[in-house]
Every structure is written in C-alpha cells, then in structure tokens.
Amino acid sequence: ANYIFCKECGFVFHCPRCSVTLTFHENDRLLQCHYCNFKTGIPQTCADCSSEVIRFNGFGTQKLEGDIRQAFPQARVARLDRDTTRTHDDFASLYQQMTDGDIDIMIGTQMITKGHDFPNVTLVGVVHADLSLNIPDFRSSERSFQLLTQVAGRAGRGDIPGQVIIQTHNPDHYVFNFVCNHDYEEFYKTEIQFRKRLNYPPFTRMVSLEIESENESLAEQLAQKLKKMLSGKITRKSGIELLGPSRAALYRINNKFRQHIILRSSDVHALQLILKQCGSAPEWQQFSSGKAKLIIDVDPVNLM
Numbered sequence: 001a002n003y004i005f006c007k008e009c010g011f012v013f014h015c016p017r018c019s020v021t022l023t024f025h026e027n028d029r030l031l032q033c034h035y036c037n038f039k040t041g042i043p044q045t046c047a048d049c050s051s052e053v054i055r056f057n058g059f060g061t062q063k064l065e066g067d068i069r070q071a072f073p074q075a076r077v078a079r080l081d082r083d084t085t086r087t088h089d090d091f092a093s094l095y096q097q098m099t100d101g102d103i104d105i106m107i108g109t110q111m112i113t114k115g116h117d118f119p120n121v122t123l124v125g126v127v128h129a130d131l132s133l134n135i136p137d138f139r140s141s142e143r144s145f146q147l148l149t150q151v152a153g154r155a156g157r158g159d160i161p162g163q164v165i166i167q168t169h170n171p172d173h174y175v176f177n178f179v180c181n182h183d184y185e186e187f188y189k190t191e192i193q194f195r196k197r198l199n200y201p202p203f204t205r206m207v208s209l210e211i212e213s214e215n216e217s218l219a220e221q222l223a224q225k226l227k228k229m230l231s232g233k234i235t236r237k238s239g240i241e242l243l244g245p246s247r248a249a250l251y252r253i254n255n256k257f258r259q260h261i262i263l264r265s266s267d268v269h270a271l272q273l274i275l276k277q278c279g280s281a282p283e284w285q286q287f288s289s290g291k292a293k294l295i296i297d298v299d300p301v302n303l304m
C-alpha cells in the first residue's frame with residue numbers, strides 16, 4: 001500500500017480515529033483510512049514540520065543491489081528475493097555459498113529473516129525500516145518489533161558479536177528503543193496500552209466482511225447494502241461497533257475491487273450471533289453471486 005511521508009522528519013499521516021497509516025489513492029488524489037473510511041486531501045506539506053511531503057511506493061531490492069555494487073565494487077554480492085530465489089534449490093545454493101564464505105554481502109527481502117539461520121553474519125543493515133512500521137494495520141508496531149528482533153538475532157559469529165544498523169525516518173518511534181534493548185516486556189507494556197486506548201485486540205475481537213467484485217460500483221453498492229443489513233441487527237446492548245465500508249488497503253487484487261466492513265466487539269458471542277442472524281436471511285444470497293463474493297474473516301490475521 002502507498003502512503004505519504006515527510007522527507008525531513010519522517011512524519012506519516014495517520015487516521016485520527018484508528019491510528020493506522022492513511023493509504024494514498026492516486027486516482028482520487030486523497031488519503032484514506034481503510035478501517036473507518038476517513039478521507040482527506042493530499043497535504044502539500046508536513047503537519048509536523050511544514051517540509052515537503054513525498055509519496056512512498058516501495059523500492060526494489062534490485063535497485064539496492066545496484067547501489068551496493070557501486071559502493072563496494074570488490075565485494076561478492078548476492079540477492080535473495082522472490083525473483084532470484086524461486087525454488088528450494090536456489091535457496092540451498094545461496095545458503096551453501098554463505099556457509100562457504102563465498103558471499104560478502106547478501107541483500108534480501110523479509111524472506112531473509114524467515115527460516116534458515118545464515119552463518120557468519122556479523123553486520124546486519126535494515127534499510128527503510130519504516131516500511132513495516134507504516135503498513136496500514138493496527139499490528140504494524142508488533143510486527144516490526146518481531147521482525148527487527150528476529151533480524152538482530154541473526155547477527156553474530158562465534159565469539160564475534162553482531163552489529164545491527166537500522167535505517168528509519170522515525171528514530172523516535174517507541175519500537176526502536178525496545179528493539180535496541182531487546183526489551184520484550186517493556187515493548188509489551190507500551191503496545192498493550194495503545195491497543196486498550198483504541199479498542200483493538202486483545203481487548204476486542206474483530207470480524208472482517210469483504211466484498212470483492214470485478215465491477216467496482218457493484219462492490220460499492222453491495223458493501224453499502226451489507227452495512228445497512230448489519231446495522232439493522234446491531235443493538236446498543238450488543239456493544240458491536242461497525243467500521244466502514246471502506247476500500248481495503250490493497251484495493252485491487254487480481255482485477256477485483258475490494259470493499260470491507262469491520263465489526264468489533266469485546267463480546268465474541270454477540271459477533272457470532274449477528275453473523276448467524278444475517279447469514280440465515282434470504283437477502284444474504286445477493287452478496288455472493290456470480291458477480292461478487294463475500295468473504296468473512298473472524299479475527300483476521302491480515303487486515304489489508
């Protein structure tokens with residue numbers, strides 16, 4: 001997902017209600033919260049320091065490889081990502097080269113942190129750590145903490161301690177302090193307060209109802225109908241909060257437009273009940289026809 005950030009201070013625009021990163025939609029020239037559908041125009045300047053803001057739309061490991069080869073012409077450089085490492089054999093070969101000491105610099109995506117421990121790593125550099133921090137998901141801090149501590153755990157060889165350098169536009173973000181100190185307990189204490197304040201799991205349970213269709217306006221219409229239907233069943237007593245509908249952060253996948261509604265409540269039985277009530281109503285059929293599909297996810301691991 002794309003977002004907008006400040007070149008100078010790293011400020012990123014967040015939803016005032018949900019505190020998730022606002023997603024940048026190029027066609028409509030607006031920033032949008034994909035949880036609650038909050039919208040705002042593209043700001044010209046940073047809300048924090050008034051500097052120019054730019055859009056972030058990813059960067060490639062390929063580009064990074066080029067830069068590194070230029071900076072270290074003598075080094076033997078290898079790249080581990082989905083393009084270079086398609087099969088298990090590709091991976092095994094890279095792993096063997098690392099073990100044999102035939103690679104000086106290994107460049108990789110998150111793939112590098114998963115699975116195998118690469119031997120002989122004494123220095124780890126995390127380039128643009130903001131990427132995972134700014135994923136529009138309420139768990140982005142937790143995921144970043146996991147990722148960075150995992151990466152940090154990879155460095156070190158025998159008696160030689162490893163060193164980790166993290167690049168970020170937001171060095172003051174609380175995650176980094178805890179990563180540097182390997183302080184899981186303190187990270188937990190801070191993170192859990194944030195979750196409580198904004199009513200996120202584990203204090204609530206969530207259900208995501210996603211409508212996807214190749215027909216953009218049909219997806220919108222159905223999402224509105226779905227909202228109406230759900231709202232009609234939500235009583236004050238049930239304590240259910242309905243967010244959206246809004247575009248999913250990854251709005252278009254495989255040519256299908258995705259709209260979603262989020263239900264949230266501390267009472268999982270109330271959530272189950274409303275799904276059951278709606279699911280048995282005849283109108284429910286319209287959400288899954290040949291032209292559209294409704295996907296229900298209870299406790300979604302990914303809200304993108």
Ligand SMILES: [Zn+2]
Binds near residue numbers: 006007008047
């Ligand atoms: Zn700024």
Ligand SMILES: [Zn+2]
Binds near residue numbers: 016017019036037
């Ligand atoms: Zn929001």
